Amino acid sequence: MSLVVERLSFGYTNKKQLEQVSFSMGEGESVCLLGPNGTGKTTLLRCLLGMNKVARGSVTLFGKDIGEISAAERARYIAYVPQATASVFPYKVLDMVMMGRNPHLSAMSSPSAKDRAIAWEALEMLGATRLADKSFVEISGGERQLALIARAVAQQSRILIMDEPTASLDFGNQARILQIVRRLVRTGYAILMTSHIPGHAFICSKAALLKGGTIRAFGDPEQVITEAGMSELYGVPIKVLNTGVAERSGQTVWACVPLLESEEDPDAKPASPAVSRDDGHAEGANTNKRREVTTG
Amino acid sequence: MSRSKLSIVWVAMVVVIVLFFFGSFMLGRYPIGPWTVVRILAAQIFDIPHTWTDTAETVVMRVRLPRIAAAVLIGGALSVSGAAYQNLFKNPLVSPAILGVSAGAGFGAALGMLLRMNGWGIQSLAFVFALVAVGASFLIGRVFGKLSIIVLVLGGTVISAIFQALISILKYWADPIDTLPSITFWLMGSLAKVSNGDIWMALPFIAVSMLLMYVMRWRIQVLSVGEEEASALGVNVGRIQAIVVISATLMTAAAVSIGGIIGWVGLMIPHVARMLIGPNFQQVFPLSLFLGGAFLLAVDTVGRTVGATEIPLGILTSLIGAPFFILLLAKVKRGWA
Numbered sequence: 001m002s003l004v005v006e007r008l009s010f011g012y013t014n015k016k017q018l019e020q021v022s023f024s025m026g027e028g029e030s031v032c033l034l035g036p037n038g039t040g041k042t043t044l045l046r047c048l049l050g051m052n053k054v055a056r057g058s059v060t061l062f063g064k065d066i067g068e069i070s071a072a073e074r075a076r077y078i079a080y081v082p083q084a085t086a087s088v089f090p091y092k093v094l095d096m097v098m099m100g101r102n103p104h105l106s107a108m109s110s111p112s113a114k115d116r117a118i119a120w121e122a123l124e125m126l127g128a129t130r131l132a133d134k135s136f137v138e139i140s141g142g143e144r145q146l147a148l149i150a151r152a153v154a155q156q157s158r159i160l161i162m163d164e165p166t167a168s169l170d171f172g173n174q175a176r177i178l179q180i181v182r183r184l185v186r187t188g189y190a191i192l193m194t195s196h197i198p199g200h201a202f203i204c205s206k207a208a209l210l211k212g213g214t215i216r217a218f219g220d221p222e223q224v225i226t227e228a229g230m231s232e233l234y235g236v237p238i239k240v241l242n243t244g245v246a247e248r249s250g251q252t253v254w255a256c257v258p259l260l261e262s263e264e265d266p267d268a269k270p271a272s273p274a275v276s277r278d279d280g281h282a283e284g285a286n287t288n289k290r291r292e293v294t295t296g
Numbered sequence: 297m298s299r300s301k302l303s304i305v306w307v308a309m310v311v312v313i314v315l316f317f318f319g320s321f322m323l324g325r326y327p328i329g330p331w332t333v334v335r336i337l338a339a340q341i342f343d344i345p346h347t348w349t350d351t352a353e354t355v356v357m358r359v360r361l362p363r364i365a366a367a368v369l370i371g372g373a374l375s376v377s378g379a380a381y382q383n384l385f386k387n388p389l390v391s392p393a394i395l396g397v398s399a400g401a402g403f404g405a406a407l408g409m410l411l412r413m414n415g416w417g418i419q420s421l422a423f424v425f426a427l428v429a430v431g432a433s434f435l436i437g438r439v440f441g442k443l444s445i446i447v448l449v450l451g452g453t454v455i456s457a458i459f460q461a462l463i464s465i466l467k468y469w470a471d472p473i474d475t476l477p478s479i480t481f482w483l484m485g486s487l488a489k490v491s492n493g494d495i496w497m498a499l500p501f502i503a504v505s506m507l508l509m510y511v512m513r514w515r516i517q518v519l520s521v522g523e524e525e526a527s528a529l530g531v532n533v534g535r536i537q538a539i540v541v542i543s544a545t546l547m548t549a550a551a552v553s554i555g556g557i558i559g560w561v562g563l564m565i566p567h568v569a570r571m572l573i574g575p576n577f578q579q580v581f582p583l584s585l586f587l588g589g590a591f592l593l594a595v596d597t598v599g600r601t602v603g604a605t606e607i608p609l610g611i612l613t614s615l616i617g618a619p620f621f622i623l624l625l626a627k628v629k630r631g632w633a
Contacts, residue, residue: 049528075530086522088386089575099518103530110514110578155529 001026001060002159002190003048003078008057010047011213017043019213021057025206027158030181030191032201032221035210036234041194044210045161048192050074061159075103078159079152083167084144087136093147094132097122100154115154122153126180142173149180160184162193166200178203198238198256201225209233222254230256302579305572309586316590320364320597326355358492366490366498367596368589370551371561373502375588377544378562379569379580380509383520384540385445391563392548395452395541398559399459400429401552406466406479418482419494419553426549429455434541445523445537485556485610487596494554501550505543510581512539517577560613561588564621571624591617 004024011017017040025031035041046052048059050066059066061077069077079100087096100122101115111119123129128146131139136147145165152160165181166174182203185191193204201207207224209216211233217224230238237259245253321333328336332348336356339346377392385394393399404425408418433451441447463483470476509516515536519526527533552558569583592609595616599607 046524049524051524051527071527071532072530075528078528080525080528082525082528086386086525087520088388089383089520089570091575095576096521099521099529102514102518105514108511151529161528 002029002062003192004058004060005048006058006060008044008047008054008059010043010052010054010056017213018047021210021213021215023206023208023215023218025159025190025192027188027190028185029206030185030189030193030204031206031208032204033192033194033208033210034196034198034201034233035194039211040213041210042163043213045080045163045192045194048161049078049080072103075155075157077157078161079155079157081145081148081152081160081162081165083164084141085136085148090135090137092132093128093134093136093139093143093150094119094123096136096147097132097150097154100151100156103155103157118156119150119154122150123147125153126150140173142169142176145169145173145177146180149177149184153184158189160189160191162191164194164196166195166197198225198230198240199254202254225254225256234258302573305583309583309590313586313590316593316597317364317368320367320593321356321360323597323601324355324360325601326351328352328356362490362492362495363487363596363600364593365495366487366554367593369495369498369502370487370555370558371565371588371590371592372585373506373547373551373588374558374562374592375565375569375584376506376509376581377548379566379577379584380516380540380544381562382566383516383577384537385449386520386522388567389563390449391559392544393456393559393562394449395433395545396429396455396459397426397545397548398552398557399456399463401426401549402483402557403429403459403462403466405482405553405556406463406470409475409479409482410466410470412475415489416493419497422553423549425459426552427545429459430541430545430549481608482556483610484608485558485613486606486608487555488600488606490554498550498554502547505547506585508539508543512536513578513581516540516581520575520577556610558592558610558613560617561592564617565591568621568624 001024006022008021009016009019011019021044023031033041033044043052047054048066050071054067061069061074064073064077066074085096094116097119098111098115101111101118104115105111120129120132123132126146126149128143128150131143131147134143136144139147149162149165162181165177169177178200181191181193185205191204193200195201201221202225204221206219207221208218209224209229216233217229225240227238227240230240239257239259241255241257243253243255318330318333321337322328322330332352333356335344336348336353338344340357374392378390381390381392381394382388401422404421404423405418407425408421411417413421430452433448433455436451436454437444437448440451463479467476467479470479515531518529518531519533519536519540521529523533526536548562565588566580566584569580569587573579573583592613595612596609598616599609599612
């Protein structure tokens with residue numbers, strides 16, 4: 001197993017943020033972590049990346065306890081793709097990607113021509129070499145996400161942690177990033193990603209539902225992403241639809257649609273949806289939710 | 297940044313430094329020809345026939361040399377500290393004074409003057425209190441913020457405020473005939489009284505700190521993407537932060553204790569370096585060092601040659617530096633960094 005989390009608890013004495021969290025992930029596996037805001041997703045990611053010290057329970061990377069390895073060794077096992085970089089300086093994309101080489105450099109050295117070549121290959125793999133010489137401030141959100149993924153690829157760690165990789169991306173870019181996630185998993189990466197769009201779980205091999213600091217369900221997305229489970233997780237009625245679309249792979253494409261209460265008709269039943277339950281025909285934002293999954 | 301443009305910047309830099317260096321030896325109330333300057337300097341190492349006056353030798357070796365060395369050393373130290381702090385705090389508006397080093401040094405120097413200590417005593421007190429101030433900021437950061445960068449900066453602001461207030465008390469108590477003017481003058485910064493001995497006192501701190509930072513330059517660059525990302529990229533964030541704070545503090549404290557408070561250099565020069573060659577700390581570090589040295593040397597030379605009396609250095613760095621910076625900003629048209 002690449003990543004094993006066992007009975008991990010985290011939090012300050014008066015407020016538990018994670019309680020007895022256990023799951024694992026192997027090579028070529030991906031886990032989509034779903035949960036409402038403020039439920040502990042970020043805390044969990046921070047524990048996996050060694051930013052939060054694990055006091056109770058354990059996090060093991062390729063058999064090694066995360067608390068017992070150096071920052072550099074940890075970074076050779078596990079890489080992080082943030083939603084957006086916190087950098088304020090307008091680095092060139094290639095320079096940013098080259099930072100991924102850091103855990104492979106000895107304490108006092110700087111990147112060599114070989115590291116530069118590896119960074120270039122990472123950009124090549126993601127079809128982003130055209131960005132190499134551009135400054136981070138002049139490229140789009142989707143391109144930045146691509147560059148940050150390239151940085152993680154250049155890091156050559158076999159586990160990737162992606163914090164909402166599709167956040168604030170347009171529709172097409174969301175699909176492109178999901179495509180990349182799936183491609184990386186096929187090449188043997190173990191990827192844990194968080195998302196606020198339940199449909200994204202279907203492109204992963206596992207789905208994990210986190211609420212109130214505990215894992216409510218973990219397993220095959222088609223079993224975990226149910227109407228009852230989703231409605232309970234987010235506290236709003238959610239419909240899970242079989243779109244009937246089979247991709248070239250033959251997989252069924254599922255869509256999750258939140259059901260809104262009717263605003264126009266005060267006499268309607270409280271839970272009455274703005275969407276007809278029979279044909280799953282949605283309007284406005286709901287249509288989006290359905291389509292974006294069909295692209296993944 | 298293409299390689300050819302990079303080498304142009306560097307060649308220009310070296311030419312400027314050499315020109316400023318010899319130019320500064322020639323200029324002053326006692327003008328000396330360039331050839332004489334070269335021969336006097338060479339005579340320190342080689343055996344050359346003595347064809348110049350003793351006065352010229354005294355002016356070059358005992359008056360101008362320490363001053364030129366101090367300007368280059370202090371300008372370089374302040375600029376490099378500023379560049380490293382801007383990376384550490386991920387904030388382009390940070391200067392070396394952010395953790396209270398200048399306020400602490402100012403208090404130490406004022407205290408030394410109030411106690412009628414000699415030059416060496418005043419410098420030592422300035423140095424010690426500079427370290428005390430940063431240590432106190434660091435302690436606040438550690439106790440209240442687990443060394444989070446924001447709390448560290450807050451700590452620096454608080455400590456600076458306290459030491460500023462203490463400086464005011466000392467000025468209030470100081471004898472208005474002689475002590476008060478010397479405190480005020482010290483706080484404006486000046487290299488007029490720098491001796492060769494001062495240089496030898498400051499040099500080891502500055503040299504060792506620079507070396508430490510130079511060795512860590514790649515890690516310092518990675519740190520600029522933020523603590524979380526740097527940690528995920530395998531940087532031992534706490535250790536690198538400590539190295540940056542300690543080395544920047546030591547070199548700034550050493551610089552301030554011999555030159556007084558010289559503002560604006562440490563904030564401006566790293567930006568000039570980034571405008572010229574981009575944000576990579578690996579290049580910003582050496583370029584800041586040279587640019588800072590050249591800038592302070594030029595300003596100090598102007599300060600001591602223009603006008604009947606010397607203009608304090610701290611005033612001139614702002615008066616000359618700020619318009620220069622605006623000019624550059626307009627020319628580069630790339631905004632910050």
